[in-house]
Amino acid sequence: MKKLLTLLLIFCLGKSFAQDQIPAQNGNISIQPILHGTLVVSYQDLTIYVDPYGGAKGFEGQKPADLVLITDIHGDHHNQETLDGLDLSQATIIAPQAVSEKLPAGKYKSVVVLGNDSSTDFSSAKITAIPMYNLPETADSRHPKGRGNGYVVELGGKKLYFSGDTEDIPEMRGLTGIDAAFVCMNLPYTMDVEQAASAVAEFQPKMVYPYHYRGTEGLSDVEKFKSLVNASAPGVEVRLRNWYPGN
Template sequence: MKITFLGHAVFLIESKKSIIIDPFISGNPAFPIDFQLPQIDYILVTHGHGDHIGNTVELSKKFNSTVISNFEICNYLQKKGVKNVHPMHIGGSKEFDFGKLKMTPAVHGSGIIENDEIIYGGNPGGFLLKMEKSIYHAGDTGLTKDMEFVKGVDIALLPIGGNFVMDVDDAVKAVEIIQPKIVIPMHYNTWDIIKADAEKFKILVEKLDVQCKILKPGEWLEV
């Protein structure tokens, strides 16, 4: 299994199938310019904000991908011409051909901004993927005790940028709760408002005997 960080909260997971999470590509200053996406089988969208729903419509049409998100976002995407959607909601789980997927709680917003209007985007969430390894993408979230339900995952992808999401200190507390084998920080340094010190995060996390992998956009981890 190969996990590639593509800046902000975008991750490409390549295993039996290719999965991209929160495909914010156009307008993403952290997206690696020369990176070429492979065939994308599934697109996972944690919530409706533009820096997460991103290029979902275009990619789903280009690759004939199946989009997995909450019911409201799937309904919105269908109106945009997306043919293949699989709606879920918080706490729901489903077996797919790549493994088992569960939607997890996130403490955040989910409004979709269009023509200066805010469209209801349902509840924000995260994703717990159980494949060869278990991967938890927390989505945009503050620290929450709900993270106890994903305790012991192999790999946790956690925001550390503060302001809109957990800061470094709260993300360290999240690691204490989750106790993953490996943690990868995300959602930081895309813009100044979410500037964070990933090296400080790494030092604090590794004091907990958890391995921290800081990936630059375009770098990957093979597990």
């Protein structure tokens, strides 16, 4: 019995330690990586799910979402199976128009459509949609400009940036005042490690999380990303976390 209690305590502590903390006004912002480009952000009484993907089981132990941010139509961002497995009856969905058209009616508290460069307030947060797209801009692009959204979320006096599926675009390089950036780097869908590191060195968030780094060649070299950022922008804290449990 004592051994079982000890194991349970270790498990619970491990779950707790898996959450990152970002100091903010009147409490911390908690960051919980889930899978790939999916995470949970918690601040005071507000719980945000970003691009829920990988099945509802990955969200066991998390508070129900008050707000869900969806960046694009692809299945690792708008994953209807995962959404259907979660209780989102009291959640507001924020999504681009192309995603909102695919969402079933009546399953969510509300759906707010945001286009690039538009914003909305929700509870203690302000959410701004920014462009995410591939370069060069072509008619057959996987991610054409204007279809999907990256997001800047302001809460607790901090600004969090979620890149979604983007390449090394001017709108990302032009960001200012970002406290925590979640930046993708998986070929051939987004950008490579060098592009991501170069962009981060320019807009200089206080900290950066490489996420969404599984591509056709497996997992990107995030250690290399960290070394490049450390060399070119030593003031930026690089946080490497496990976005792919089991790998």
